[in-house]
Amino acid sequence: MSDRLPGFSTLAVHAGAQPDPTTGARATPIYQTTSFVFNDADHAASLFGLQAFGNIYTRIGNPTNAVLEERVTALEGGTAALAVASGHAAQVVVLQQLLQPGDEFIAARKLYGGSINQFSHAFKSFGWNVVWADSDDIASFERAVTPRTKAIFIESIANPGGSITDIEAISTVARKAGVPLIVDNTLASPYLIRPIDHGADIVVHSLTKFLGGHGNSLGGIIVDAGTFDWSTGGKYPMLSEPRPEYHGIRLQETFGNFAFAIACRVLGLRDLGPALSPFNAFMILTGIETLPLRMQKHCDNAKAVAEFLAGHPAVASVSYAGLASDKYNQLARKYAPKGAGAVFTFSLKGGYDAGVSLVSKLQLFSHLANVGDTRSLVIHPASTTHSQLDDAAKVKSGAGPDVVRLSIGIEDKEDLIADLEQALAG
Known part of the structure; x- marks a missing residue:
C-alpha cells in the first residue's frame, strides 16, 4: 500500500488485522483460549514484569481482542485501547485509575440512565463522588471544580435526547482544571464524531451499540488519546508513582503517551477482571466493517x-x-x-x-x-x-x-x- 493515510472505511475493514500467519485465514480468528504458552522461563518473566509485550492469559489480553483494540484506536485517532466486557465495565476501569477514595469527578446530567445510576450509587461504595453539571451551561462545569476533582465525564451525543455536547468548550474547562476529559462516544461512533480531535483525553464506548451494531454481543472499550500528562501535580499516583506489583515501574515514565491504556490493562482489567470474550470481540469486529x-x-x-x-x-x-x-x-x-x-x-x-x-x-x-x-x-x-x-x-x-x-x-x-x-x- 502507498504512504497515503487510509480512509475511515478502509480502516473499519483493515485496521489491526492481517491474514493469520499459520493458516492464512483472512478473517481474524477467534482465539478461544484461556492461556498462552511461553517460549521459556525468561520470556514468561519478561511478560509478567511488563518488560515485553505478549499474551499471558485472556483476562489480561487476547489476540482477537487485540485486533479490535487496534481497529477502534485507529478509528478514534488514539494511541492505544483496551476492550472490556461492557460499557459500564469501561467506566469502572477508567475511573479506578484516576480516583482515590474521597475524590470527585464532574459529569454532565444528560447521560444514559444506567450511567447516572452507576455514578450516583454504585461508585459511592468506592468512595468516588460525582458532581453534576449542565452541558447546556459550560460555566456549571467550572463552578463544580474543586481540589478533589480528578476528571470530567460527558457524552458526545447524549442519551436519551440526542443532544450534542460542546466538547471543545468543556475540554477548555478540563485543561484549566488540570484534569482529563472523558467522552462517552457510544451514540455518535467515530464515524460521526471523533472526540479526541476536539480535546478529549479518554474515549469510552459501549461496543454493544453502534460499533457492534447488530444487537448480538456485549462489549466496551477505552481509548487513550495519549494527550494527558499524568505526572502533573501528583494527582494520579496509579500512573505517576512506582507500582509495587511491577517492581517499582512508573507507568507514565515507562509507557509515555499510551500509559493510561496500559494502566487500565495491567492494574484495572488484571485485578477487576471484566474481560471481553474473544467470541464477542470477533462479532464486534465483523460489525465494525460495515x-x-x-x-x-x-x-x-x-x-x-x-x-x-x-x-x-x-x-x-x-x-x-x-x-x-x-x-x-x-x-x-x-x-x-x-x-x-x-x-x-x-x-x-x-x-x-x-x-x-x-x-x-x-x-x-x-x-x-x-x-x-x-x-x-x-x-x-x-x-x-x-x-x-x-x-x-x-x-x-x-x-x-x-x-x-x-x-x-x-x-x-x-x-x-x-x-x-x-x-x-x-
Whole structure:
C-alpha cells in the first residue's frame, strides 16, 4: 500500500488485522483460549514484569481482542485501547485509575440512565463522588471544580435526547482544571464524531451499540488519546508513582503517551477482571466493517422519521439535533456534519399514558432496552431506563414522563414512518 493515510472505511475493514500467519485465514480468528504458552522461563518473566509485550492469559489480553483494540484506536485517532466486557465495565476501569477514595469527578446530567445510576450509587461504595453539571451551561462545569476533582465525564451525543455536547468548550474547562476529559462516544461512533480531535483525553464506548451494531454481543472499550500528562501535580499516583506489583515501574515514565491504556490493562482489567470474550470481540469486529454504511443509513432514516414526527398533530415536540429548528442544530453542524445520530426522543401530547400506549402499538419497532441495532427500537424511558430517577431528575436528563426514545435502524424509512403513523392513529 502507498504512504497515503487510509480512509475511515478502509480502516473499519483493515485496521489491526492481517491474514493469520499459520493458516492464512483472512478473517481474524477467534482465539478461544484461556492461556498462552511461553517460549521459556525468561520470556514468561519478561511478560509478567511488563518488560515485553505478549499474551499471558485472556483476562489480561487476547489476540482477537487485540485486533479490535487496534481497529477502534485507529478509528478514534488514539494511541492505544483496551476492550472490556461492557460499557459500564469501561467506566469502572477508567475511573479506578484516576480516583482515590474521597475524590470527585464532574459529569454532565444528560447521560444514559444506567450511567447516572452507576455514578450516583454504585461508585459511592468506592468512595468516588460525582458532581453534576449542565452541558447546556459550560460555566456549571467550572463552578463544580474543586481540589478533589480528578476528571470530567460527558457524552458526545447524549442519551436519551440526542443532544450534542460542546466538547471543545468543556475540554477548555478540563485543561484549566488540570484534569482529563472523558467522552462517552457510544451514540455518535467515530464515524460521526471523533472526540479526541476536539480535546478529549479518554474515549469510552459501549461496543454493544453502534460499533457492534447488530444487537448480538456485549462489549466496551477505552481509548487513550495519549494527550494527558499524568505526572502533573501528583494527582494520579496509579500512573505517576512506582507500582509495587511491577517492581517499582512508573507507568507514565515507562509507557509515555499510551500509559493510561496500559494502566487500565495491567492494574484495572488484571485485578477487576471484566474481560471481553474473544467470541464477542470477533462479532464486534465483523460489525465494525460495515460501520460507515450503517451509520449513514441510520442518520438518514432518523432525520426522515424526526421530520415526520415533528409534523404530527399528536406530537408535542421532537428533540433531534438534525432538525434545523432544534436548539442543538448548530452544534450538530459543527461536530457531526455527516448526521446527528440515530437516537432521539419525542414528547406526546397525551403524556405518560400516551407514551406507554404508543410503545405497545408499534409493530416494526422492537420494544427493548438497547440502542444502536440494525433494527429500529423503542422505549419509554420514564418507566424503564430512567425509572430509578425522581421526576425532577428524569426531566433534567431528558426523560420526562411524556418522552419516548427511538433508536432508528436501517430498514426502509417509509416502513418505519408507516408503523409510527398507525400507532399514533390508534
